[in-house]
Amino acid sequence: MCGAPAFPDREGVIEVKQLTKRYGRARAVDDLSFTVQPGHVTGFLGPNGAGKSTTMRLILGLDTPTSGEALVNGRRYATLGRPLHEVGALLDANALHPARSAYNHLLWMARSNGIGPVRAAEVLEQVGLAGVARKKAGGFSLGMKQRLGIAAALLGDPGVLLFDEPVNGLDPDGVRWIRDLMRSLAAEGRTVLLSSHLMSEMALTADRIVIVGRGRLIVETSVKDLTERYDSLESAYLALTAGSVEYGAAR
Numbered sequence: 470m471c472g473a474p475a476f477p478d479r480e481g482v483i484e485v486k487q488l489t490k491r492y493g494r495a496r497a498v499d500d501l502s503f504t505v506q507p508g509h510v511t512g513f514l515g516p517n518g519a520g521k522s523t524t525m526r527l528i529l530g531l532d533t534p535t536s537g538e539a540l541v542n543g544r545r546y547a548t549l550g551r552p553l554h555e556v557g558a559l560l561d562a563n564a565l566h567p568a569r570s571a572y573n574h575l576l577w578m579a580r581s582n583g584i585g586p587v588r589a590a591e592v593l594e595q596v597g598l599a600g601v602a603r604k605k606a607g608g609f610s611l612g613m614k615q616r617l618g619i620a621a622a623l624l625g626d627p628g629v630l631l632f633d634e635p636v637n638g639l640d641p642d643g644v645r646w647i648r649d650l651m652r653s654l655a656a657e658g659r660t661v662l663l664s665s666h667l668m669s670e671m672a673l674t675a676d677r678i679v680i681v682g683r684g685r686l687i688v689e690t691s692v693k694d695l696t697e698r699y700d701s702l703e704s705a706y707l708a709l710t711a712g713s714v715e716y717g718a719a720r
């Protein structure tokens with residue numbers, strides 16, 4: 470986390486404002502508004518196809534909104550001066566060059582963002598991949614690729630972090646590691662937006678929750694609020710999304 474913030478009162482804040490993304494006639498994201506604050510792990514929940522990944526892509530400037538806007542630190546991603554230092558993200562663990570080693574993958578990212586090689590080694594150590602730093606990333610298991618993606622997200626020491634289903638493919642040790650990492654990043658004052666379908670894990674990791682369905686906001690609240698009103702986060706989620714499941718199996 471470095472540099473003088475352009476909007477000090479919005480530092481670390483993700484603002485999604487009346488965001489809509491249409492693909493043809495389908496609305497992947499539909500007039501969606503919510504705010505993610507620093508110092509918390511915010512769980513981003515919703516059924517398959519609810520628009521979570523699309524929203525994250527829009528926040529990261531990887532896609533253009535049909536209308537509305539998504540801001541980080543008060544600015545659109547495309548206008549951030551040193552993006553990797555402000556926002557880190559893991560969206561797709563397979564988005565890497567298979568023939569490149571883990572270290573070279575990070576080095577390539579670091580170089581293009583003015584980050585030194587020592588930092589690449591540091592984040593590999595942090596995610597537990599130092600021992601396989603010189604191995605080709607294409608041969609990594611899904612869990613190892615997730616760890617490499619997390620290392621890439623941490624590379625610029627950003628204050629805002631987005632993780633799309635980082636727990637997928639991780640063994641129980643890795644799942645606990647992710648939980649501790651997310652919580653410690655938030656405890657350092659960073660903003661953590663985390664999507665996952667694992668409700669029991671989310672209940673242990675997040676303290677804020679945003680639930681979406683069919684591209685629209687269902688609820689934006691604390692985990693405490695939901696677990697006081699329902700038996701568990703899972704019960705809350707199932708009750709609140711009951712009318713928004715598009716791809717449920719017949720029962």
Ligand SMILES: Nc1ncnc2c1ncn2[C@@H]1O[C@H](COP(=O)(O)OP(=O)(O)OP(=O)(O)O)[C@@H](O)[C@H]1O
Pocket residue numbers: 492495496497515516517518519520521522523524
């Ligand atoms: N590039 C695209 N072109 C067309 N439709 C798309 C595109 N990207 C996403 N969609 C559609 O937008 C909707 C939202 O998809 P998205 O991947 O954002 O949902 P999600 O909540 O992340 O789902 P999951 O939990 O299954 O990962 C889906 O109906 C999807 O098919």
